[in-house]
Amino acid sequence: MNLNQIHNVYFIGVGGIGMSALARYFKNIGKQVAGYDKTPTTLTNELIAEGITIHFDDDIQQIPKDYFVDNTLVIVTPAVPISHAEWNYFTERDYVIKKRAEVLGLITKDTFCFAVAGTHGKTTTSSILGHILYESGLDVTAFLGGIVENYHSNLIGTGKTISVVEADEFDRSFLHLHPDIACVTSMDADHLDIYGDKKAIEESFRAFADKVADKSKMFVPKGLDLDGLTIAINNDATFKAYNIRVQDSSYVFDVQTPSEVIKDIAFRLPGHHNLMNALMALAMAKTYGVETALICKALASFKGVQRRFSYQINTENKVYIDDYAHHPTEINAVHQAVRELYPGKKILAVFQPHLFSRTQDFADDFAQVLSQFDSIILLDIYPAREQPIEGVTSSWLLSKITNTSKQLIAKKDLIEVLVTSEAQVIVTIGAGDIGEMVLSIKKALL
Structure with missing residues (x-):
């Protein structure tokens, strides 16, 4: 075609x-x-x-x-x-x-394609990479799964020679792509309604990785069971970030690459998971041949992605953060980041579970990570494409959470409850229509 x-x-x-x-x-x-x-x-x-x-x-x-x-x-x-x-x-x-994936396959066949795969981190990593390539003056179009704050869009650039795409594992969509440089950010169990078990999803990621014959153009976190150049924080790897400190609300860190040491890179997104995303994008851009100074400049100017640890209110008395996290590993990363930033403060998390099947498959893991917050509010499960599963409800999930400060409320009552909350930090989490409420919540809390 x-x-x-x-x-x-x-x-x-x-x-x-x-x-x-x-x-x-x-x-x-x-x-x-x-x-x-x-x-x-x-x-x-x-x-x-x-x-x-x-x-x-x-x-x-x-x-x-x-x-x-x-x-x-x-x-x-x-x-x-x-x-x-x-x-x-x-x-x-x-x-x-x-399908969307088939069309992306056609586009990537005719371009030099950077493909970013992984159960977590795809959107942020591909957004950072698209920003680096665009800011460096390259003829790029980046197709993204989130709205990048720098561009207020999920599309960066209008280039015809280079593409950046999220390689989505859902429905094995990423097997339609034609990657020249690729990465896998993570390989956790997810979409078990499609795959059945973790082994099947890992086999699918291996099939994707096999699309990149030259393993010097394939990037994986150290410890992930895939062939490729490794990246790590504070551990020996092909690309290693270390000497990490926080200055003026930004991470500042050094990177050891195969050819040089890059000093004092500034990057403002919180959380070690975002440092890994930035390091992955840096490694891919560096391997392609983008100048170090241009990479560092772009990393410093990257403002983040909407609904990815997105600050709505950030004052002395009240912090409100919104995040798209919908898998236990992602929620755990949000918790790590918010605890690192606000030690000693009371943190309230509002979570809207996404999909009955995912809630059923990971109920115990969800309960464990949600219990780490000081207070929990659950909303009803957002069904998306699914029909209900008997017995799989937010009430059932709530019963598994060990936190004593927990409640299930209707979405229509959420703002009223949040306005009366004494929590100093509020985080809304989920991939459903909770994102449509963010502006209303922000206005009510201000």
Whole structure:
């Protein structure tokens, strides 16, 4: 399939974070773009403002007439049910229909591709890397799974020769990509509704890693059971960060590379997991040949990603942080960072579990990491693409949490409860629609 011959691109599920980046890309390169999504969000409002036509009813009559032609590409999200009328309309008439991952595969085939895989850290690592390459003047487009604060977008650049993509393990999507330089940030069990067990997900990551034949272009944290150049903090590795200290609310650290020692790198995102993300991006950019001074300058200016340890309020009396964490390992990383920054302060975490299957698979791990916070508020499970599983509820998860200060509340009551809370630090956590509440919570707490 030749993307150059496509005139119209129609998205079913255009408001998804990965889908919307592709919509922006096709709009940027001059295609006519429209789409459907289930509900209006901040992101769909932004896409409409950028000239993309979007409707919110599964209604064939609302599809713009220009799209009922042969040179229309239909891109569909895996979250769309098989009963979806628009999807069935295009399927029955033999339109070219692709998943997002397949389209990224086509784009990466024709570019020099940096691919960032891993169960955690993909979005932040690929955002840092995209920022480094763009700020260094390279002809790059980065497709991201989050809104980067520097650009207020999940798409960086309009380049045609280099691509940066998140290599998503969900549904084995990353096996469609054509990476030239790649990394795997982590390889924990997740998406067990797709894979069944941890062994199957690890085999999938190995299949992805095998796409990079030259292992000097493959990067892994030290200790991960994959071939490639290693990165580590305070441990011997191909790329090693050490002498880490905090100055003016930023990390400052040194890096030993195969060819030099880089001194006094400044990076403002908190948490050792973010230091690993920055080090991974540095290693990939350095290996590609980006100048050290340009890498350091870009790391210092990187402002972070929305919903990735994203400060909403940061005053002497009140701190409010929002984070997308939806896996026990990610929540543990948030806890580590917030404890390091605010020792001795009372920390309240609000968690909206994401998916019934994930809650069921990791209930004990969720309970253990959530119990580390001083107080816990649980919201009901956000179902996304799933139907309920009998017995798997937030009430069941709450019963496993050992923290004595814990409660389950309805989403509509959350702001009222937070306003009366005595916690000095509040963290909202989850990958569901809790993200749509952040602005309202911030306004109420100010």
